[in-house]
Amino acid sequence: MSELWNWGFVLEILPRLLGGLVVTVEATLVGFILAVVLGLFLALGRRSENPWISQPIGAIVEFIRSTPLLVQLFFFFFVLPRYGIRLPAFLVGTVALGLHYGTYTSEVYRAGIDAVDRGQWEAATALNFSPLRVWTGIILPQAIPPMYPALGNYLIGMFKESAQLLAITVTELMLTARVIGTETFRFLEPITMAGLLYFLISYPSALLVQRLEARYARRS
């Protein structure tokens, strides 16, 4: 055990780490779907002409963005059971993750919607389209594709930050690594390998997003 880096040990723990990685990926994907859907509604709500809708939603978005994900996780995980709502940690974690990043994606939607040419709105009004048709038929189809790079960046961000779910006992990659460390008193391999796994997924994804970004930049 005195050697610097034990490859045998790495191979031994790799299946467990990969099991943790699967949970991380699941939490990320479920959270991302939530964030993408929620972000759209938050962005639309913030644009509402009714101040009773737009102002509270704006305040909620600002509040969630200004507080740490970890504290939000604690809040949902410990406070909800007090009111009789008992949910599995994984569900609480993904919902909190989705809610937190939903406030970030709502800003992406906002910028994307603002970037649609004013003439499109005017033409839609002139043609007397219903608001639903204006949004689903004209504005969103033009607004959403240029958002892909920004949304991709948040997907990668969520993948990395989902490590915080360990604080509410979700056995994702990072908690698995730490548990292995406590069991075997070897922290070097499990934590380094966990970091490496995060890197091996997030770095190529970031390069892909960069290429996507360059494609949209060229087009416009």
Added chain:
Amino acid sequence: MQNQSTWVRSRNYVFWIIGILMVGIAIGVSLIAKPPEIAPFDLLPAILRGLGVTIQLTVGGAILALVVALIAGIARSSRNAIVRGISSVYVEVFRGSSVLVQMFWIFFVLPLPPFNIELTALQAGILALGLNVGAYGAEVVRGAIQAIDRGQIEASIALNMSPGLMMRRVIIPQATVRILPPFGNLMIELLKATSLASLITLSDITFQAASLRQTVGRIPEVFSLLLVIYFLLAYPLTLGVRWIESRRRWAA
């Protein structure tokens, strides 16, 4: 006319920010000096015992991040391939995983062989926060340097400026203007990320709240109060960033 109205609006912003800040500071000081006995504010002193650690982490992390970001950002635009390579590896490695992973690595792995580097939890926290945020900051610095008009550099060369003088007199002043808003946003992220240090045994405000959960209970109050404290710490920074952005738009 357009100029006039944006000027007036940005001035309004200043008064608003100063007003809110002064009211906030007054309330904060009076609460800390003499916390009211009514729930949930009676919990405030116990949570605020961690405020010193949170501020130490934020300020320490911010200073380290700033220094590292400037060095790595300038190195990434260097002509020397080795210098560029080292700083690229640093930036990509630290952006490749989250602060939490890096904090755990520094806290759990560094004290063991082969490294044998004993760090206090506070040092580990500041190191992880500073190096992580510094990597994002380095990209901001690089972007700002690249955004400087080539003509400015050509003019400096034509005036026979040394590279150091060109950095100091031409590049840094212009880049600073571009750097400030994104750096402000990074500071907000840094402040929020300090809560992670509670997971490496540092008794910041999150840690204090988590231990109150076990001793006092009153869970909804404890964590609502904690969320509000973070909001009150972070939101002035958000307003500050917006104010700088509105000023910049006006200057441009």
